[in-house]
Amino acid sequence: xxxxSDLNFIFRFLPVFLIAFYxxxxxxxxxxxxxxxxxxxxxxxLRMLPALVGxxxxxxxxxxxxxxxxxxxxxxxxxxxxxxxxAEFKILGQFVDNALMPIGISFYIFKMISYQxxxxxxxxxxxxxxVDVAAYFCMFPQIVSxxxxxxxxxxxxxxxxxxxxxxxxVFTMIEDxxxxxxxxxxxxxxxxxxxxxLWNEVGTIGYESISTPLAWLGAYAYTxxxxxxxxxxxxxxxxxxxxxxxxxxxxxxxxxxxxxVSEFYRRWHATLGSWFKDYIYIPLGGSRKGALRTVxxxxxxxxxxxxxxxxxxxxxxxxxxxxxxxxxxxFVVFKRLSSVVGKIVGRINVLVLIPLTWVVFAINDFExxxxxxxxLFPFFGVGNNVxxxxxxxxxxxxxxxxxxxxxxxxxxxxEFWENHRNHVLxxxxxxxxxxxxxxxxxxxxGNPFMYFRF
Amino acid sequence: MKFKKLLMECPILIGITSxxxxxxxxxxxxxxxxxxxxxxxxxxxxxxxxxxVFRGARDNVFPWSSEGAAGANYEPVQxxxxxxxxxxxxxxxxxxxxxxxxxDGSSDxxxxxxxxxxxxxxISGNDAEDEETVYEFTEVDDDYFCxxxxxxxxxxxxxxxxxxxxxxxxxxxxxxxLTIFAxxxxxxxxxxxxxxxxxxxxxxxxxxxIYIMLGLNEIGVGDTQYFKDAYKExxxxxxxxxxxxxxxxxxxxxxxxKKSDHDKVFNNDIINERNAAIAELADQKRIFYIxxxxxxxxxxxxxxxxxxxxxxxxxxxxxxxWHEFLLHNAIVR
Numbered sequence: 054x055x056x057x058s059d060l061n062f063i064f065r066f067l068p069v070f071l072i073a074f075y076x077x078x079x080x081x082x083x084x085x086x087x088x089x090x091x092x093x094x095x096x097x098x099l100r101m102l103p104a105l106v107g108x109x110x111x112x113x114x115x116x117x118x119x120x121x122x123x124x125x126x127x128x129x130x131x132x133x134x135x136x137x138x139x140a141e142f143k144i145l146g147q148f149v150d151n152a153l154m155p156i157g158i159s160f161y162i163f164k165m166i167s168y169q170x171x172x173x174x175x176x177x178x179x180x181x182x183x184v185d186v187a188a189y190f191c192m193f194p195q196i197v198s199x200x201x202x203x204x205x206x207x208x209x210x211x212x213x214x215x216x217x218x219x220x221x222x223v224f225t226m227i228e229d230x231x232x233x234x235x236x237x238x239x240x241x242x243x244x245x246x247x248x249x250x251l252w253n254e255v256g257t258i259g260y261e262s263i264s265t266p267l268a269w270l271g272a273y274a275y276t277x278x279x280x281x282x283x284x285x286x287x288x289x290x291x292x293x294x295x296x297x298x299x300x301x302x303x304x305x306x307x308x309x310x311x312x313x314v315s316e317f318y319r320r321w322h323a324t325l326g327s328w329f330k331d332y333i334y335i336p337l338g339g340s341r342k343g344a345l346r347t348v349x350x351x352x353x354x355x356x357x358x359x360x361x362x363x364x365x366x367x368x369x370x371x372x373x374x375x376x377x378x379x380x381x382x383x384f385v386v387f388k389r390l391s392s393v394v395g396k397i398v399g400r401i402n403v404l405v406l407i408p409l410t411w412v413v414f415a416i417n418d419f420e421x422x423x424x425x426x427x428x429l430f431p432f433f434g435v436g437n438n439v440x441x442x443x444x445x446x447x448x449x450x451x452x453x454x455x456x457x458x459x460x461x462x463x464x465x466x467x468e469f470w471e472n473h474r475n476h477v478l479x480x481x482x483x484x485x486x487x488x489x490x491x492x493x494x495x496x497x498x499g500n501p502f503m504y505f506r507f
Numbered sequence: 508m509k510f511k512k513l514l515m516e517c518p519i520l521i522g523i524t525s526x527x528x529x530x531x532x533x534x535x536x537x538x539x540x541x542x543x544x545x546x547x548x549x550x551x552x553x554x555x556x557x558x559x560v561f562r563g564a565r566d567n568v569f570p571w572s573s574e575g576a577a578g579a580n581y582e583p584v585q586x587x588x589x590x591x592x593x594x595x596x597x598x599x600x601x602x603x604x605x606x607x608x609x610x611d612g613s614s615d616x617x618x619x620x621x622x623x624x625x626x627x628x629x630i631s632g633n634d635a636e637d638e639e640t641v642y643e644f645t646e647v648d649d650d651y652f653c654x655x656x657x658x659x660x661x662x663x664x665x666x667x668x669x670x671x672x673x674x675x676x677x678x679x680x681x682x683x684x685l686t687i688f689a690x691x692x693x694x695x696x697x698x699x700x701x702x703x704x705x706x707x708x709x710x711x712x713x714x715x716x717i718y719i720m721l722g723l724n725e726i727g728v729g730d731t732q733y734f735k736d737a738y739k740e741x742x743x744x745x746x747x748x749x750x751x752x753x754x755x756x757x758x759x760x761x762x763x764x765k766k767s768d769h770d771k772v773f774n775n776d777i778i779n780e781r782n783a784a785i786a787e788l789a790d791q792k793r794i795f796y797i798x799x800x801x802x803x804x805x806x807x808x809x810x811x812x813x814x815x816x817x818x819x820x821x822x823x824x825x826x827x828x829w830h831e832f833l834l835h836n837a838i839v840r
Contacts, residue, residue: 060554060555061553064557065555224513224516224517225516225517227520228520253817257816257817257820258669258822259816259822259823262824263823437823438669440668442668477518480518480519483519488523491561492561495558495561495565496562
């Protein structure tokens with residue numbers, strides 16, 4: 054149920070929660086949010102609920118201790134606890150048992166760290182209440198995979214704080230949140246989940262046996278899958294947030310329209326990027342302490358980014374590759390080359406190099422990764438038992454998902470929809486889209502082999 | 508008036524909510540009749556009731572479908588929903604494409620067949636002798652497969668795609684998610700005149716050997732006896748249509764340990780049970796049972812995980828083992 058595209062979430066948890074939330078007197082709505090979120094978490098991962106609750110309480114107590122005079126050593130101590138907890142669970146999850154990795158820990162710990170640093174820096178001045186802080190850390194729309202919303206945004210909700218609601222009506226908010234939710238659901242269910250079958254098919258054949266065109270098709274299919282999966286999830290999460298009165302959190306801002314890799318990562322998973330900027334890069338000195346320090350700071354950011362995604366070597370390699378590209382962009386492409394050439398190289402970096410980095414991201418076995426790249430660039434070796442027809446075969450099956458996926462990468466489209474989303478045609482289309490998604494999900498309901506057909 | 512204002516304010520919410528309520532009412536009204544096949548303990552209560560309407564719709568079962576028809580559909584309904592998903596139609600095209608490739612080959616195969624059987628007629632001698640002969644598996648070369656037909660699911664599709672020696676000689680009537688229940692009547696073989704069923708194709712072409720590997724998709728459907736009966740029906744029908752062909756019942760290929768150990772349905776115990784059942788259909792005269800699992804075994808009765816990526820299918824480079832096995836386990840009459 055901790056999956057927003059689960060029928061039980063859509064038709065049971067979400068409506069019941071929304072009704073309960075808005076029936077609760079405004080003074081106590083944060084409590085409803087907290088209890089609803091803990092219930093949501095417990096259904097998903099009851100065994101790891103104590104870890105979450107423990108982290109929440111410890112973080113609250115440390116923040117509370119910063120109430121008067123700020124203490125740097127106290128801050129460093131709680132940061133060490135938070136980072137340590139994240140590292141420990143990641144190591145346990147990787148090397149002992151995957152089930153030991155609490156759901157959403159990468160996200161809620163990052164929220165906690167940003168909260169601690171904001172309290173210390175004085176950005177958060179609200180009177181601290183356990184229920185607010187706990188609800189912020191645990192809120193179910195964000196606990197599984199973000200977005201990593203800042204605490205100040207949490208305070209902007211007119212429906213829980215009893216602040217002036219202006220002309221905002223509850224129903225307008227629910228409706229608008231629903232629009233984002235349905236779009237995100239469609240991205241995930243209709244595009245990403247189906248493209249994952251193509252990526253799986255590539256694996257089934259075996260990387261050493263795919264033709265070079267299929268290797269490229271696979272790389273782009275995985276690129277699109279990842280994009281629509283995460284963008285879709287983020288839209289659903291932000292949409293639920295809007296239904297509850299929170300501001301819309303932009304996590305993806307047309308990254309494939311970016312002109313460079315550094316810009317790409319300001320637009321891709323933007324809440325994570327800005328987290329790294331505000332809580333790692335800038336505290337380390339950012340780009341204000343000379344070129345060497347800038348490079349070292351970038352290195353720190355990208356190694357940690359890699360490890361945050363997973364503590365296998367391929368993620369470190371992935372982070373290092375991005376580090377190298379970004380440094381080259383900063384010091385060569387946009388500095389030494391003429392601006393036209395620079396722009397072209399920047400685009401190529403986004404549209405060609407980024408998909409290749411996703412392959413590194415996807416395959417955590419170096420031998421398999423090597424096989425894949427040998428097929429992408431066949432002058433590194435020959436394939437084993439390649440059927441040259443595999444590209445056409447898969448293109449014939451998947452073009453009807455790949456094509457909309459590519460079209461939806463055009464930045465103006467989303468903008469157009471956002472500006473006209475109240476239009477009656479979009480309203481009708483959204484109802485149809487929603488039920489189309491439900492149709493797709495129902496086919497796999499109760500079927501653990503969602504995409505398995507032998 | 509108030510409702511109109513609400514409708515203006517949130518048309519999508521109202522649209523979705525009213526449809527959801529309507530579908531739930533439909534689902535609950537028909538749960539004991541049309542949707543009886545979907546309301547089993549497994550699904551009912553664990554999923555919102557309206558899911559039944561959608562699962563039904565995917566199988567062309569609607570509230571206005573007659574109850575009897577739905578009842579008769581019960582098994583196939585279960586079976587197709589088992590592995591069904593949005594890409595089903597795409598999958599169909601996929602399989603159709605594959606068989607189209609082979610449709611060209613099948614006419615070649617047809618010519619080869621007549622050639623082979625003339626040739627083979629001399630060797631096999633008269634029918635009376637046939638009755639007494641005890642056949643043994645021997646080694647053959649690839650030309651043995653020139654008049655062979657392979658019927659199967661995605662695993663056989665893989666064999667056709669990644670075993671050039673077989674694909675260029677034999678005919679493949681294989682399709683992703685094909686089951687023993689559907690294999691004769693489902694129309695998926697593309698010919699110049701349109702799409703035809705295996706039954707139809709066997710009336711129009713003749714083969715010297717017919718290899719079948721089916722049974723994994725439908726492993727969650729019915730019990731072993733039910734499966735065996737369905738299998739026997741298929742064998743009987745093929746025998747009727749192609750009385751001179753050697754029929755090879757291939758045991759279902761195992762899944763890898765990682766899958767088998769954690770799966771209540773798709774595990775090797777059930778596969779072994781079903782293989783034992785279909786092995787009994789062999790008569791050692793015209794119908795033979797062969798089990799290629801020995802060629803891909805990990806030593807513990809599972810599919811060797813190094814040969815597979817998804818624990819179910821062979822990787823492209825592993826199909827050679829299956830091919831080798833077939834070369835070494837052939838019947839020559």
